[in-house]
């Protein structure tokens with residue numbers, strides 16, 4: 001390993017076909033003074049770090065640097081944000097609107113003008129509204145473009161909008177924590193890691209998930225030797241840096257959490273004053289966990305009782321400056337809301353909610369609503385389709401919206417057409433058949449994206465969005481310790497014929513007779529109006545990028561003994577959930593066993609790499625240079641059994657007989673248990689228009705066909721899939 | 737004055753931000769890099785250790801690359817920074833062979849390139865691009881002869897190692913363990 005071949009140790013990769021053609025004549029770095037910097041906030045992931053895009057005299061974006069005032073990043077973007085310039089320079093970007101056509105029986109895309117493409121989308125929207133009512137037009141979205149299309153759909157008469165963020169990601173933790181504390185976790189998480197003495201991670205691989213400010217705070221506490229306890233069947237990066245790594249048997253986390261609760265209570269380690277003052281249901285909880293001893297948990301989790309007791313004691317010693325982290329992507333086994341509840345209960349017993357080094361009280365600044373007429377009342381919404389199922393879903397369930405798109409599924413209200421903005425559903429939604437059948441069933445699909453992601457292959461019309469570096473967008477006002485607002489403005493003109501989402505949505509709105517909802521010429525006017533109401537201006541924000549405001553909601557933490565009303569039914573922290581009980585769910589979490597792999601199969605665990613975001617960055621040249629494929633991590637014992645060599649290409653086949661389209665490299669490593677394999681999510685692209693990432697690595701999503709649905713909120717548990725190796729299939733596809 | 741860098745392997749998460757920041761700062765062409773990440777795994781499940789470290793040119797005090805360069809393109813400037821003058825480099829690659837750290841590469845434009853400790857930034861009083869970007873703040877840089885520089889303070893009270901000490905090159909990257 002060394003200079004030249006960009007490489008990181010964990011993937012034994014060689015860059016094939018070095019880009020020799022590129023004459024880098026201007027290799028001398030341009031000094032910052034010769035460039036102009038424009039404020040932006042990053043769109044390479046949901047953390048939305050504020051930064052500066054540096055543009056040289058030839059209107060090239062040379063680099064992106066974090067804004068030192070921004071609490072999301074503290075002046076340091078993560079590798080993806082630093083490499084965000086690759087989103088702009090990617091030559092595979094969508095360049096013009098495209099319309100699907102049938103030529104000689106074959107489906108092809110032809111280039112179209114904006115005029116024609118927008119007219120077509122608007123006419124389809126009118127048509128669908130006329131035939132089925134506007135509510136049958138749905139939106140799937142992620143990130144900043146979503147807000148512009150939500151406004152459009154609301155004005156048009158549909159509330160059917162869903163993001164994978166709920167049912168494919170963090171929904172369960174919001175359910176579990178709101179049942180307990182009456183508050184969502186939200187994003188960024190209000191975990192006071194900076195000041196904690198003990199951080200407990202349940203499968204959360206901070207440092208591989210590069211949630212920037214959070215990673216920075218974890219690094220800080222590593223620096224000052226705070227206790228970190230990591231529970232993970234894999235030796236994640238942070239597990240390797242933890243005082244305790246608990247290599248748990250997968251799918252048994254809830255048993256460990258329950259026994260920790262048992263130890264805290266029965267060894268008298270819980271925070272008595274806090275529990276007495278703020279919680280209800282303690283006696284019921286005490287009775288509930290009576291038999292859940294470390295010895296009981298040992299047989300389930302394979303974590304020995306002494307370690308269980310010792311780690312519980314570590315937490316108690318640190319309390320209330322302790323965080324049992326809720327995690328983020330937590331749809332694992334279908335009982336995820338209950339697992340999150342157990343995490344919330346542990347925090348309650350430790351008294352960490354509202355305490356320094358625990359969870360702080362977050363606050364965000366309210367963005368004034370730019371005036372527009374009231375939205376029409378939609379004829380129906382996604383919730384009406386659930387018939388009482390998933391009563392705790394407070395955001396739409398994407399998978400339910402897909403099912404409602406298939407007439408044979410017999411839903412009361414049917415979805416007939418989609419706009420998909422900024423989310424690559426085929427590599428996001430488990431159980432690909434559901435997605436495929438839904439996409440085939442609907443009458444019309446418009447896709448808004450910057451890249452030819454797989455989802456564009458299903459579109460009738462493709463609308464090319466410019467990247468975040470080329471557009472104004474909604475203001476960022478995420479909650480944090482200090483309320484703040486951040487601006488995104490264009491650093492350069494949109495490349496090719498791409499357009500910002502606000503413009504696309506406005507154009508459609510005007511064609512639909514909704515011009516009243518778009519009472520401005522340029523989105524910059526909206527921003528300036530909002531910012532002036534907030535006591536700043538577009539002009540000022542262009543200079544500073546981010547502005548902080550004084551807190552209005554009171555201090556970050558509870559004072560000792562301070563009266564506090566929690567937003568639950570009882571006004572207390574609910575150790576016994578009245579909300580769950582009323583709905584007929586277990587008021588306190590109960591451990592259930594989950595299926596285990598058959599002989600010769602291994603549980604498929606997936607996760608993140610710090611240099612990529614889902615499937616959206618794998619073609620980004622800067623980030624491709626850092627990691628250009630995923631690998632399947634295999635324990636050496638398993639490798640020996642199968643005679644697998646490090647670097648060998650294999651296909652993976654799951655319990656339902658689904659085989660990965662592409663082969664994937666084997667990484668033989670002691671960092672993974674023998675009953676599991678691990679892959680980084682987001683690889684295995686099968687769209688040839690992604691010229692760099694096509695066919696590189698395998699898609700975990702493709703192998704996730706067994707979905708365990710959370711009956712409380714509709715989350716799609718994805719960790720119940722098992723794979724085996726196919727070694728005799730030629731690895732040709734990868735080189736295609 | 738002698739510039740040096742300390743890399744805190746306990747904090748580094750191997751994210752490669754230092755790699756991509758160097759690429760954008762120094763216009764390193766795609767497919768090449770001046771710094772890179774190494775991961776070492778030792779032990780057997782479940783007693784396993786992982787070391788992650790960000791590597792680059794060691795700016796050795798006793799630098800074999802400078803000695804073997806036939807044209808003098810490779811040379812040492814103030815602060816001990818090992819530099820390559822692109823115009824004088826004939827791309828023979830002798831230095832690449834001589835470097836025990838594999839820190840140099842052939843630039844597609846026909847010369848040899850490597851880490852400069854971001855000399856163009858140091859001259860303006862800025863820190864190196866990789867140090868500035870690292871989200872875990874695990875990179876420390878400065879004048880090792882100044883006891884109060886960031887690098888000297890980072891080395892204080894910590895154990896450290898250098899790579900390939902047997903090569904006798906007196907490298908200036910210190911890995912905190």
Ligand code: SF4
Pocket residue numbers: 042043044045046047048049073077078079080081082210211212613
């Ligand atoms: S964490 Fe990284 S990718 Fe996400 S917004 Fe921040 S810089 Fe961008």
Ligand code: SF4
Pocket residue numbers: 747748749750751752753754755773789790869870871872873874875
């Ligand atoms: S940026 Fe920092 S944490 Fe990331 S790999 Fe480089 S040195 Fe390590």
Ligand code: SF4
Pocket residue numbers: 757758759761762770771792850851852853854864865866867
């Ligand atoms: S000091 Fe500068 S040139 Fe050297 S690796 Fe860091 S960023 Fe690159």
